[in-house]
Amino acid sequence: MSEKVEKWYPGEGKLTTGRAILYVILVLGLISAVIRLFFGLGSTTNLSDAYPWGLWISFDILSGVALAGGGFTMAAAIYIFNLKKFEPLLRPAKFSAFIGYLVFVIGLFFDLGQPWRIWHPMVMWNPQSVLFEVSWCVMLYTTVLGVDIFIMALERWKKYDLVAFFRNIYLVLVVAGVMLSTLHQSSLGALYLLMPEKMSDLWASQAIGPLFFCSAVIGGMGVVTLESFISSWAYKRKPELKLLSSLGKGLGIVLLVYFAMKVTDLYARGATVWTLDKAHFFFYLELFGTVALPAILLTFSEVRNSIKGLYWAAGLSAFGVVLNRFNVSLTSYGGYRDFSYFPSAIEIIITLALIAGGILIFDWGTRYLPVYHSELSGKTS
Amino acid sequence: MSKAMLIDTTRCIGCRGCQVACKSWHNLPGERTTFSETWSNPRYMNSNNYTRIIFREVAQPEGKLNWHFIKRQCMHCLDPACESVCPVGALIKLKDGPVVYDDYRCIGCRYCMMACPFQVPKFEWGKAVPLIRKCDFCADRIEIGLAPSCSTTCPSQALVFGDRGALLKEAHRRIGAHPGKYYPEVYGEKIVGGTAQLYLTPVSFEVLELDHRGFRTDLGNVPYGIYGREWMSKVPWVALGVGGLAVGLHYINQRRAEVQDQKSQEGKED
Ligand code: SF4
Ligand code: SF4
Numbered sequence: 001m002s003e004k005v006e007k008w009y010p011g012e013g014k015l016t017t018g019r020a021i022l023y024v025i026l027v028l029g030l031i032s033a034v035i036r037l038f039f040g041l042g043s044t045t046n047l048s049d050a051y052p053w054g055l056w057i058s059f060d061i062l063s064g065v066a067l068a069g070g071g072f073t074m075a076a077a078i079y080i081f082n083l084k085k086f087e088p089l090l091r092p093a094k095f096s097a098f099i100g101y102l103v104f105v106i107g108l109f110f111d112l113g114q115p116w117r118i119w120h121p122m123v124m125w126n127p128q129s130v131l132f133e134v135s136w137c138v139m140l141y142t143t144v145l146g147v148d149i150f151i152m153a154l155e156r157w158k159k160y161d162l163v164a165f166f167r168n169i170y171l172v173l174v175v176a177g178v179m180l181s182t183l184h185q186s187s188l189g190a191l192y193l194l195m196p197e198k199m200s201d202l203w204a205s206q207a208i209g210p211l212f213f214c215s216a217v218i219g220g221m222g223v224v225t226l227e228s229f230i231s232s233w234a235y236k237r238k239p240e241l242k243l244l245s246s247l248g249k250g251l252g253i254v255l256l257v258y259f260a261m262k263v264t265d266l267y268a269r270g271a272t273v274w275t276l277d278k279a280h281f282f283f284y285l286e287l288f289g290t291v292a293l294p295a296i297l298l299t300f301s302e303v304r305n306s307i308k309g310l311y312w313a314a315g316l317s318a319f320g321v322v323l324n325r326f327n328v329s330l331t332s333y334g335g336y337r338d339f340s341y342f343p344s345a346i347e348i349i350i351t352l353a354l355i356a357g358g359i360l361i362f363d364w365g366t367r368y369l370p371v372y373h374s375e376l377s378g379k380t381s
Numbered sequence: 382m383s384k385a386m387l388i389d390t391t392r393c394i395g396c397r398g399c400q401v402a403c404k405s406w407h408n409l410p411g412e413r414t415t416f417s418e419t420w421s422n423p424r425y426m427n428s429n430n431y432t433r434i435i436f437r438e439v440a441q442p443e444g445k446l447n448w449h450f451i452k453r454q455c456m457h458c459l460d461p462a463c464e465s466v467c468p469v470g471a472l473i474k475l476k477d478g479p480v481v482y483d484d485y486r487c488i489g490c491r492y493c494m495m496a497c498p499f500q501v502p503k504f505e506w507g508k509a510v511p512l513i514r515k516c517d518f519c520a521d522r523i524e525i526g527l528a529p530s531c532s533t534t535c536p537s538q539a540l541v542f543g544d545r546g547a548l549l550k551e552a553h554r555r556i557g558a559h560p561g562k563y564y565p566e567v568y569g570e571k572i573v574g575g576t577a578q579l580y581l582t583p584v585s586f587e588v589l590e591l592d593h594r595g596f597r598t599d600l601g602n603v604p605y606g607i608y609g610r611e612w613m614s615k616v617p618w619v620a621l622g623v624g625g626l627a628v629g630l631h632y633i634n635q636r637r638a639e640v641q642d643q644k645s646q647e648g649k650e651d
Pocket of ligand 2: 466467468469470471472486487488489490491492493494513
């Protein structure tokens with residue numbers, strides 16, 4: 001058995017089966033991307049006038065950004081709430097957040113009808129547009145994360161005087177990151193404030209901004225946990241179980257808060273909750289299967305102290321965030337149209353390739369950058 | 382004064398002259414169409430069809446069929462949702478009334494398509510580098526004092542172009558002068574804060590079953606842009622609040638930890 005597992009381990013940069021598959025997906029994605037650029041959205045995607053936004057908006061953008069919420073969540077926990085014990089989780093969280101945003105920007109590039117004008121919001125302003133604000137926040141936040149990664153690179157290059165300089169202004173970066181994240185995580189939800197009539201009652205809420213923010217914290221914590229397990233498996237490290245179980249406790253609390261927010265919102269708006277159709281099925285799955293269930297699971301200390309238990313709870317909650325984004329952007333909209341939408345092969349391949357690319361960059365980064373340890377003795381940042 | 386168009390559907394004879402006039406003014410290609418379950422032709426508005434006449438047959442209780450012809454195109458909202466959502470300001474409401482689009486700004490995000498309450502903006506799906514297309518109220522004609530080409534063509538004066546105030550007055554005069562002939566509400570007078578297209582119909586839009594054909598009746602009288610603007614007006618305060626809170630909490634928590642450290646140190650010394 002050990003041999004069988006062996007070939008999946010990333011190991012020391014060898015071309016293992018796992019990596020080979022990722023590279024194949026990436027190459028397929030690159031080919032699809034070229035086709036997409038040459039032939040246009042109409043012929044390569046299943047998007048239409050009835051469904052202007054599809055898989056790429058739901059997954060690459062809405063879900064991707066929420067799942068990359070780990071960077072700002074961990075930074076806030078450590079620097080603002082002074083929970084210093086979580087420091088070992090900070091660097092991987094920030095690194096994966098940076099990759100998440102990078103993937104997001106690339107995904108957005110292929111989604112735009114005029115990809116080469118992606119910079120337009122920088123110079124052409126419309127301050128009443130929520131999307132305008134989102135593009136600025138994402139741009140700035142990706143820069144903040146980039147500086148973070150740059151500091152790691154400086155450490156590797158042993159430019160310690162520069163590292164020291166950045167350490168001095170580090171709080172500025174943290175505060176900017178938390179502020180920008182709060183804004184755009186919630187504003188991504190606020191995009192949907194303008195289309196109440198197109199959405200199912202179950203998700204068309206005036207509180208969608210705060211709900212998106214809260215679930216982004218959940219997504220971030222879930223991904224940090226999962227990623228910690230997966231990388232400890234992949235790089236044969238011991239998982240930081242004690243740390244993760246205390247993070248799991250926090251995740252449980254946030255899940256409870258989110259559940260309460262959701263229920264209060266539904267109750268206050270008097271939404272019809274108890275019927276059976278497709279939208280309600282996904283709604284129940286989201287609310288009970290991926291919010292309530294992991295929240296309950298995490299109240300048991302047996303769950304919180306076992307790798308398997310944490311794995312499931314974190315996995316469910318992260319999946320729930322993705323499901324929520326799909327529900328808001330597609331399920332909810334389905335009742336409005338007399339048409340249906342299912343992504344085309346090219347849409348799916350490009351999305352898979354973005355994920356594969358993200359994993360490969362992460363894998364590369366952990367080997368070349370001090371992601372799991374600081375090269376300076378003492379304080380990690 | 383903002384311009385508008387009074388669309389009296391009782392006068393429309395369904396000749397589709399406006400569709401043709403629109404195509405010739407905007408130099409749009411024709412479309413090979415096929416038979417379908419409706420007389421409306423072409424079947425959908427798209428990047429080549431900025432306007433179309435929806436044909437509705439409404440059965441009367443006694444079995445008689447009533448024909449209705451309802452023209453569809455951009456409503457040129459007074460406070461357009463599309464203008465408020467566009468991240469680069471490619472859609473602009475002109476003082477004269479038209480809501481126009483700037484080919485050179487648009488990034489193709491398609492948020493306007495999602496946000497328009499009447500599903501008007503359409504995308505050039507057939508092109509490699511597509512733009513948004515929609516009725517522009519013939520802004521170029523209005524600028525030089527002409528009426529939009531559809532209303533110029535209309536043989537039965539179902540499309541009357543003029544000042545919005547005056548047209549509204551005329552609409553209500555017709556409703557008052559011919560009780561029973563018109564449904565006593567002008568679609569477009571108040572919906573989403575008012576539009577430049579004002580519709581007079583013999584029966585309500587609900588009876589015409591237009592909810593899934595681009596004319597919803599559940600939109601309310603508030604311009605949708607307000608929701609976005611309300612959100613945006615809070616953004617600077619949220620930014621300041623979160624920033625201030627973050628800095629404050631950082632120092633408080635740091636200080637608290639220091640004090641605790643000291644205490645535990647002292648405890649050990651005892
Ligand atoms: S109908 Fe739609 S496209 Fe036309 S002005 Fe109103 S919001 Fe904009
Ligand atoms: S598709 Fe173009 S016009 Fe429409 S909102 Fe996006 S940038 Fe503006």
